[in-house]
Every structure is written in structure tokens, then in C-alpha cells.
Amino acid sequence: MQIGILGSGDVGRALGTGFATIGHSVKIGSRNPDQEKIRQWVAKTGATASAGSFADAAAFGELLVLATAWSGTADAIRLAGPENAATKVLIDVTNPLDFSAGMPPRLAIGHTDSGGEQVQRWLPKARVVKAFNIVGSAHMFRPQFPGGPPDMFICGEDADAKKIVTRLLHSFEWAVNDIGGIMGARYLEPLAMVWILHFAATGSGNHAFKLLRK
Amino acid sequence: MQIGILGSGDVGRALGTGFATIGHSVKIGSRNPDQEKIRQWVAKTGATASAGSFADAAAFGELLVLATAWSGTADAIRLAGPENAATKVLIDVTNPLDFSAGMPPRLAIGHTDSGGEQVQRWLPKARVVKAFNIVGSAHMFRPQFPGGPPDMFICGEDADAKKIVTRLLHSFEWAVNDIGGIMGARYLEPLAMVWILHFAATGSGNHAFKLLRK
Numbered sequence: 001m002q003i004g005i006l007g008s009g010d011v012g013r014a015l016g017t018g019f020a021t022i023g024h025s026v027k028i029g030s031r032n033p034d035q036e037k038i039r040q041w042v043a044k045t046g047a048t049a050s051a052g053s054f055a056d057a058a059a060f061g062e063l064l065v066l067a068t069a070w071s072g073t074a075d076a077i078r079l080a081g082p083e084n085a086a087t088k089v090l091i092d093v094t095n096p097l098d099f100s101a102g103m104p105p106r107l108a109i110g111h112t113d114s115g116g117e118q119v120q121r122w123l124p125k126a127r128v129v130k131a132f133n134i135v136g137s138a139h140m141f142r143p144q145f146p147g148g149p150p151d152m153f154i155c156g157e158d159a160d161a162k163k164i165v166t167r168l169l170h171s172f173e174w175a176v177n178d179i180g181g182i183m184g185a186r187y188l189e190p191l192a193m194v195w196i197l198h199f200a201a202t203g204s205g206n207h208a209f210k211l212l213r214k
Numbered sequence: 215m216q217i218g219i220l221g222s223g224d225v226g227r228a229l230g231t232g233f234a235t236i237g238h239s240v241k242i243g244s245r246n247p248d249q250e251k252i253r254q255w256v257a258k259t260g261a262t263a264s265a266g267s268f269a270d271a272a273a274f275g276e277l278l279v280l281a282t283a284w285s286g287t288a289d290a291i292r293l294a295g296p297e298n299a300a301t302k303v304l305i306d307v308t309n310p311l312d313f314s315a316g317m318p319p320r321l322a323i324g325h326t327d328s329g330g331e332q333v334q335r336w337l338p339k340a341r342v343v344k345a346f347n348i349v350g351s352a353h354m355f356r357p358q359f360p361g362g363p364p365d366m367f368i369c370g371e372d373a374d375a376k377k378i379v380t381r382l383l384h385s386f387e388w389a390v391n392d393i394g395g396i397m398g399a400r401y402l403e404p405l406a407m408v409w410i411l412h413f414a415a416t417g418s419g420n421h422a423f424k425l426l427r428k
Contacts, residue, residue, distance in 0.1 A: 015354055018356070026312050067346075085337045089378050091345050094345050094347065095407075105408060109332060110325070110403075111403075113298060115308050116306050116312070125300035127299075131306070132229065133308065137229075142232070147426050181381070184408075187407040189309050189310060190325065190401040192309045193309075193319075197393040198425065201393070204427075211424075213421045
């Protein structure tokens with residue numbers, strides 16, 4: 001298959017290498033396809049790899065991959081030509097990240113609040129810690145899964161409160177990951193939705209998330 | 215420790231059982247603490263378990279657990295008395311779910327759009343599939359993790375496009391979960407943020423999500 005990749009960053013090149021490795025022809029599109037990192041990628045990847053403008057890559061691809069930084073995405077799509085994407089499968093690898101407030105980034109679109117933040121506003125003097133919201137009640141205590149234990153992600157403003165909750169979670173036999181302040185509820189409540197949608201798709205609530213590491 | 219649980223549903227009772235099992239005293243708070251399911255839970259859980267009003271449970275707990283349905287959460291907090299939560303650790307287990315449009319639910323607060331939906335609006339004739347957005351570029355192709363393969367979650371409007379992307383992901387050696395239409399990007403882009411925040415906390419990008427099952 002001919003694959004057109006919009007975006008020549010680490011993500012675009014990594015996916016391009018993957019597609020080439022399994023036998024596809026890949027053209028990476030960029031504002032500046034002559035830049036060194038792209039020429040190196042083409043040379044290393046071999047005869048099935050090439051580079052060109054966004055429009056070149058979009059026209060080339062039978063399947064397209066959108067792998068741009070969010071701030072450049074609208075422009076890349078305009079340059080690629082929406083007509084070059086019509087009817088084609090387009091894999092959207094982008095994340096709408098806003099770095100304007102420093103690191104870590106925030107989501108630039110659509111995510112403005114969460115239940116956890118609302119609860120903390122309702123109870124300004126309580127030390128709210130979001131936890132246990134990403135799994136069904138049957139598996140909250142001592143979850144038993146092949147390959148487990150699963151991971152519980154928590155967030156909240158108060159470090160001591162999170163230490164207390166972490167100890168409790170360990171006694172409930174969870175691995176624990178602290179993702180930061182209560183704003184993290186914007187990310188953990190959607191994670192509950194992923195759990196729920198898998199339940200909806202399979203009819204089974206016997207699943208839980210694990211963060212694989214190495 | 216004395217634990218006060220606001221909410222007597224499956225979640226509140228499951229967590230109450232867990233806390234009692236590891237030696238804590240638990241009082242479950244409810245609008246109607248005399249209902250059968252609560253009396254049965256108290257009888258089964260033993261001498262360290264009790265029930266009462268939301269205010270009773272909030273006053274009793276040295277640590278509080280908020281385990282209400284979202285639609286009843288504001289009212290439960292009002293009945294519990296915010297002063298009863300002041301300075302205390304409160305574990306927020308709620309998810310702000312809106313069931314008004316049927317099953318599956320949507321997030322009731324804060325989540326109104328996503329990059330994936332924006333991309334689909336920019337390219338109305340393309341068959342957009344969100345994929346590869348929840349892992350760093352180093353692990354997009356043939357991810358190698360103890361306990362793997364990790365899971366890629368995808369979403370999009372076009373079933374055939376998702377089949378094509380699923381086949382590609384399998385050839386990239388990912389397990390694949392389809393969570394539904396492109397609105398699912400509202401859940402997968404926050405999942406990327408969980409990945410990013412773990413990176414920010416640990417300095418390592420060598421992690422990926424797996425959905426444990428049994």
C-alpha cells in the first residue's frame with residue numbers, strides 16, 4: 001500500500017519506518033522536505049521511502065497519517081489539500097497540546113473542567129484526591145488479573161493526602177501512579193469512559209488498566 | 215481509621231467492604247440508610263460497619279470517600295455538610311456521567327470537543343481514525359514490553375477504515391480496542407495526557423497502556 005505521512009517529526013518518521021519495514025511505500029510530507037533529518041530518513045529507510053510537500057504526500061498516499069504538532073495541523077491540512085484526503089483512511093495521531101502555560105502541556109481543545117475540580121470547588125477545605133474512578137466496583141478491592149496488579153492513577157492538590165491514599169491503594173493491592181494536581185481529573189474521567197466504552201463493546205466489566213514499563 | 219463513605223451504591227459498598235477487610239471502621243452515608251441493601255451490607259460486613267445519613271458519615275469519617283452518582287453529587291455534598299469535610303482527605307470516586315442521550319454515557323462536564331473531531335471537521339470526506347496517539351514515538355512500531363503487547367485504542371466513524379487500521383496495528387504488533395465513533399477522541403487525547411504526565415513525573419518515556427482482562 002502507498003502511505004502518505006503528513007509531518008516529519010519523530011512520530012512521522014517512526015511510523016514511516018514501521019510502514020516501510022512491513023513492506024509499504026511511504027512518502028513523508030513536510031513544509032521543507034529537503035531538511036537533513038528527512039534526507040537521512042529517506043536514505044536509511046530505502047527505495048520504498050521518499051519525501052515531498054504536504055500535497056505530494058497527501059496525493060501519494062492511499063492511506064494517510066496525520067502526525068503534525070497540533071499548532072501546525074490546520075495549516076498542514078490546508079497545504080495538503082483536503083481533496084487529496086477525500087474517501088481515504090486518515091490515521092489521526094495528533095494530540096491537541098497547548099504548551100503556552102509551560103510543561104507539562106494541556107489539552108488545547110474541548111477540555112475545560114472535570115468532576116474532580118468541581119468537587120474540590122464544592123469542598124474547598126477538603127483535600128480531594130481522585131482515585132478508584134477508572135475501574136468497576138467488582139475490582140476495586142484486591143483486583144485479580146493475569147499480568148496484574150493493574151495501575152490506579154490518582155491526582156489531587158495535597159501531597160500528604162495523596163500519600164495517605166497511596167498507602168490505602170497499596171493495601172487494596174493496586175499499583176499507584178500520581179499524575180499531579182486535581183486538574184488531572186480531566187484526564188482520569190475520560191479514562192473511565194474508555195473503561196465504560198470497552199464494557200459497552202464487550203458486555204464484560206472484567207478489565208483494568210496497567211501501565212507497562214521497562 | 216474511621217472511614218465515611220458518601221453513597222451506598224455498588225461502588226460505596228465495594229469500597230466499604232475493602233476498608234473493613236483491612237481493619238478500618240466504615241460508616242456508609244445515604245439519603246435512606248434504612249434500605250435493605252444497606253442493612254444487608256452492615257450485617258455482612260460486621261461490627262466495624264455502620265450506616266447513617268450523609269452528615270453522619272461525613273462527621274464520622276477521618277477520611278471520606280465520595281461515591282455518589284454524578285446527578286446526586288451536589289446534593290449529597292450539601293447534605294453531608296462541607297464543614298464536615300474540612301481538612302479531611304476525601305477520595306473522589308465519582309465520574310461526571312450524563313446518561314441523558316442514552317447508553318453509553320457522556321462526560322457531563324468540561325469535555326466538549328477534541329482534536330480528532332476537529333480533524334474530521336477539517337476533512338469531512340476523509341475517513342479519520344484516531345490511533346497511535348497514546349504512546350511515544352519510540353514504541354509505536356513493534357512495542358516491546360514485559361507483559362505486553364500493550365493495547366492501542368482507536369475510534370472513528372467508518373467501520374471499514376477501522377478494520378484497515380486494525381490490520382495495520384496488528385502488523386505493528388499492537389493489541390487493538392475500538393472504542394466507537396470519533397467522539398472517542400475526547401477520551402483518547404486525555405489518555406495521551408496521562409502518558410505525558412507519567413513521562414513528566416518519571417523522566418522516562420518507556421511505558422505503554424495495557425488493558426488487563428480475564
